[in-house]
Amino acid sequence: MRLMHTKLPDFYQKAIDAGKKLRPETEVEIRGLESFKTGKLASLRVGRVEKEIVEITEDPDVDKVEVIILPRNTETNHTVIIKGISKKDGKCKKAILESMYVSSPGEDCELFDVEEIDDRRPSL
Amino acid sequence: MKLKYKVVLKGAADGVVPINLAFIDKKDIVDAEISYKEACQLVGNDFKDDCATVNVIDPDAVTVTSDGIMSDGAVVAFACADHGIINKDFGFMNVSEIPYSETLIAEEPHMKQWNTKYYRGRRLHRGPSPEDRKPLESHNENMTMTGRITNNNTGSEMMNTVDMTEILVLFFGQMEIMRDGDLLIGLAGPMVSVGIGMVVRERRGRIFGWNYGAGKTAHNSGEFAKTVKRDCPVIAADKKVVAEYTLRALDIGLVPGLHIACSPVALSIAKAYGKPIAFDNIEESAWIELESVGLTRKKLEKPSKPMTREEIIAHADEILPGMEGGIKYKATEVAETRYVEI
Numbered sequence: 001m002r003l004m005h006t007k008l009p010d011f012y013q014k015a016i017d018a019g020k021k022l023r024p025e026t027e028v029e030i031r032g033l034e035s036f037k038t039g040k041l042a043s044l045r046v047g048r049v050e051k052e053i054v055e056i057t058e059d060p061d062v063d064k065v066e067v068i069i070l071p072r073n074t075e076t077n078h079t080v081i082i083k084g085i086s087k088k089d090g091k092c093k094k095a096i097l098e099s100m101y102v103s104s105p106g107e108d109c110e111l112f113d114v115e116e117i118d119d120r121r122p123s124l
Numbered sequence: 125m126k127l128k129y130k131v132v133l134k135g136a137a138d139g140v141v142p143i144n145l146a147f148i149d150k151k152d153i154v155d156a157e158i159s160y161k162e163a164c165q166l167v168g169n170d171f172k173d174d175c176a177t178v179n180v181i182d183p184d185a186v187t188v189t190s191d192g193i194m195s196d197g198a199v200v201a202f203a204c205a206d207h208g209i210i211n212k213d214f215g216f217m218n219v220s221e222i223p224y225s226e227t228l229i230a231e232e233p234h235m236k237q238w239n240t241k242y243y244r245g246r247r248l249h250r251g252p253s254p255e256d257r258k259p260l261e262s263h264n265e266n267m268t269m270t271g272r273i274t275n276n277n278t279g280s281e282m283m284n285t286v287d288m289t290e291i292l293v294l295f296f297g298q299m300e301i302m303r304d305g306d307l308l309i310g311l312a313g314p315m316v317s318v319g320i321g322m323v324v325r326e327r328r329g330r331i332f333g334w335n336y337g338a339g340k341t342a343h344n345s346g347e348f349a350k351t352v353k354r355d356c357p358v359i360a361a362d363k364k365v366v367a368e369y370t371l372r373a374l375d376i377g378l379v380p381g382l383h384i385a386c387s388p389v390a391l392s393i394a395k396a397y398g399k400p401i402a403f404d405n406i407e408e409s410a411w412i413e414l415e416s417v418g419l420t421r422k423k424l425e426k427p428s429k430p431m432t433r434e435e436i437i438a439h440a441d442e443i444l445p446g447m448e449g450g451i452k453y454k455a456t457e458v459a460e461t462r463y464v465e466i
Contacts, residue, residue, distance in 0.1 A: 103269065108209045109286070
């Protein structure tokens with residue numbers, strides 16, 4: 001199971017399909033991974049998320065699903081790559097690597113007015 | 125029964141303060157027979173429609189500023205609340221006591237201050253232990269996070285990640301709030317921006333660890349160091365308070381650039397007091413940052429008549445560099461005392 005991962009575009013499509021499974025007119029909004037152009041997602045979680053999206057739409061009052069993907073620990077550690085490019089041949093003559101922490105809004109900002117929160121994440 | 129706390133409300137100090145900053149005295153929590161975390165939640169509940177950071181202060185303990193000066197009081201827990209929520213994983217952190225040991229004193233020369241009459245025998249709290257930090261990862265700072273609010277550097281750097289405001293609440297300033305003392309509030313300016321990067325080497329420091337020692341700069345940003353925090357609001361203690369604590373360190377022979385940091389404040393007080401400065405131990409990268417704010421080796425080496433302790437405290441406003449547009453306030457003018465039902 002640990003070897004199985006889903007392509008990022010496939011995840012988007014699976015999430016949309018799951019949201020529209022019960023009622024095709026359901027609006028599905030996915031956000032949070034905009035800076036990822038490619039990538040692989042753990043397929044076990046993708047399957048669970050698909051099932052949970054369908055579960056959320058079982059409520060007949062739900063006509064829109066938001067799927068928001070955030071870092072669980074919102075102080076994230078990034079690498080900064082500073083590349084010096086020569087226009088003559090397009091080659092990078094030198095690159096400097098730095099680290100950069102980014103603190104960003106966490107899950108609580110999305111949950112203030114939610115009536116019921118069913119937290120199915122494993123504990124850290 | 126009610127729990128007392130102090131709060132500097134958003135908008136205080138003529139609009140300089142961007143975030144609600146709450147402080148609870150450890151003794152009041154002990155008297156109420158609740159946990160630090162429960163106390164932080166109670167205060168968080170008082171800001172159901174807003175956000176707040178919460179620091180639990182033990183005035184009887186001691187801590188150390190980032191430039192290596194020991195202070196009365198310590199942050200023993202810190203948290204942040206957003207609309208009454210404290211994030212269950214990352215919103216609260218305890219800061220365990222660091223026990224006294226001869227090894228610590230030997231490895232960290234600035235800690236000789238702990239054995240002076242002012243601090244001997246008192247509990248030490250600096251940064252959180254690895255156990256306190258869980259489930260943070262090794263790269264994370266000593267930070268609590270809930271929603272949009274973070275309380276970083278063991279309760280001294282508070283941010284809102286949505287409106288992107290921030291304030292530095294230097295520990296001496298926190299203690300002045302706790303004891304209704306005297307504050308200086310303004311913008312960091314180039315001197316404080318540079319000074320914040322001049323630190324001492326500590327295991328479990330409030331902000332830094334073992335990477336950077338006295339005479340080094342943690343910024344290592346050259347001429348950019350003076351701009352990195354320049355525009356950030358700061359709550360600091362009145363300069364006479366900072367002078368008193370720094371003089372205590374100089375009085376036992378601690379040397380800026382060797383035992384304590386080569387911050388502009390430490391260097392300026394040592395120069396005025398006629399105390400040695402470890403000029404040759406201050407690294408070139410640190411000199412570049414100091415000289416970028418006009419603090420040159422030539423100026424510091426120029427002979428001058430040493431001032432007395434009393435003269436330095438009396439003239440602290442002229443001697444200690446730092447802050448732009450700083451305004452003096454009584455702590456009672458910017459912090460109000462509140463009570464929350466337990």
